[in-house]
Amino acid sequence: WPERQAVARALRTETVGGLILLCAAIVALVWANAPFSSSYTTLRDTHVGIPALGLDMSVGHWTSDGLLTVFFLVAGIELKRELVVGSLRTPATAALPVVAAVCGMAVPAALYAVTAAAGGGSMDGWAVPMATDIAFALAVLAVVSTHLPTALRAFLLTLAVVDDLGAILIIAVFFTSDLNFAALVGAFAGLLVFYVLQRRRVTGWWWYLPLGVLIWALMYNSGVHATVAGVAMGLILRTTRDQGEEQSPGARTGHLLHPLSAGLCVPLFALFAAGVRVSGDALGAVFCSPEPLGVVVGLVAGKILGVFAGTYLAARFTRARLNPDLAWADVLGLSVLAGIGFTVALLIGELAFLNSVTGEHVKAAVLVASLTAALIAVLLLRRRNAVYRRLYEEENRDEDADGIPDIYQRTESSTS
Incomplete structure (x- = not known):
């Protein structure tokens, strides 16, 4: 149907996807703080599933362990594409955004650790400020940018993809419960069959859909976070x-x-993950408790310092070079934009502080930090966009309407 195709095309754009995600988060916040907020928690905590298969989960867990697997499957495909035919296929083009991503994960984690240790808080949330939200960050960039260089989006996309890979590895290694080796072996066997089917060029969704669901169920029962199955199949x-x-x-x-x-x-995950009670005490806890304060410092200050400094030092002391279409002011705006850590940051926050008051405060901190980073990034990138717009207008001005931009005629006349 034309209407269905139009909706699908819109959902493939970063702007529309990011706006839907933002709307879902706003609905969650309003619902969780409304007089009828008990309906929100009742729905989120309602258990559905098949207990005999080890799949008896709450609605909230179905969105984080089930639906979010589709998001990580798409992210895994994007990462594979970047590794094979995209900007990560050669070390020369991948060096700077990869270094920026690694430093953009390490510095926020370090700042969280310092902040939490200084306040006597828990170190469990060290990984929360490490993640950059691809959907939100690209949506903000798409809304702001009319004349920004396309190289800026490529840099951000590469950084976010590597960042997601790091977050996936962290979830798999540090947030894995007691392992069920039989289920884990079964999941790897399913992935091996998946690989063989791909190598044999077997087509048909009826092969891959049941196999994918089986791999996901075995991964969930193994104790490894189920979203890892999505990434593995995407790769x-x-x-x-x-x-x-x-x-x-x-x-x-x-x-x-x-x-x-x-x-x-992703919007359903946001709907059931972002529903935190916002009050004066809760907002005060964001800036007074060590764990949420560490998240805010890590996402806002840590991302700026890590991404920008990592990129500059790599360009200064190695053979890696910044794309000639970009200026360092562009990289600064992108560094602030990387502080938008929503989807994966909320997921890691849930895993680190499961069903605790601190976990609710950490969720609020993620929302506050992401909003702060988005607003600062919009201000910086709008200024850069205005600069590039003036350059574009100057290069294309044709006051005498002869079909040749005046800048070239001035150059020719000055040369003659």
Whole structure:
């Protein structure tokens, strides 16, 4: 249907996906603080599933362990594409954004640790400020940018993809409960079958959909966070086309699932993850308690320091070079933008402070820090956008309407 195609095209744009995510977060905040907030917690904590298969989870857990797997599957496909045919395929082009991503994870974690230790708080949330939200960050950039260089978006996308990979590894290594080795072996066996099917060029969703659900269920029961299954399958999917193929399996799957991820899975996760009670005491705890304060410092100050300083030092002392289309002021704006840590930061916060008051304060801190980073980034990037717009207008001004920009004629006349 034309209407369905139009909606799908809209959901594939960062702007629309980010706005839906923002709306879901606002609805969650309003609902959780309304007089009828008990309906929110009742719905979120309602258990549904099949206990005999080890899949008896609350609605909130279904969104974080189930629906969010689709988001990580799409992220895994994007990462695979970047590694094979994108900006991560050669060390020369990948060096700066990769260094920026690594430093942008290490410095926020270090600042959280320092802040929490100084206040006598828990170190459990050290990984919360490490993650950059791809959807929100790209949405803000898309809204602000009319004349910013395309290299800025490529830099941000590469940084966010590497950042997501780091977050996935952290979830797998540090937030894994007691392992069920039988289920884990079964999940790896399913991934091996998935790989063989890809290598044999087997097509047909009826092979992959049941197998994917089985891999996800085994991964969940193994004790490893179930979203890791999505990333693993995304990395296995082939992203290069065979002769005669219009699209690779990875591109086709990502194209089909991106609207589902942006329009349903991620917003529903935000709806049940961002519903924290906001009061004077709660906001005071964000800036007075060591754990949430560490998250704010890590996301706002840590991302700026880590991304910008890492990029500058790598360009200064190694052979890596900043894209000539970018200025250091652009990198500063991007560094602030990287402080928007919503989806994955909320997920790690849930895992680190499960069902605790501190966890609610950490969620509020993620929201406050992400909003602060977004506002500062908008101010900086709007100024840079105005600079590039003036340059564009100057380069394309044609006052005598002869079809040749005046700047070239001035250059020719001065030369003659």
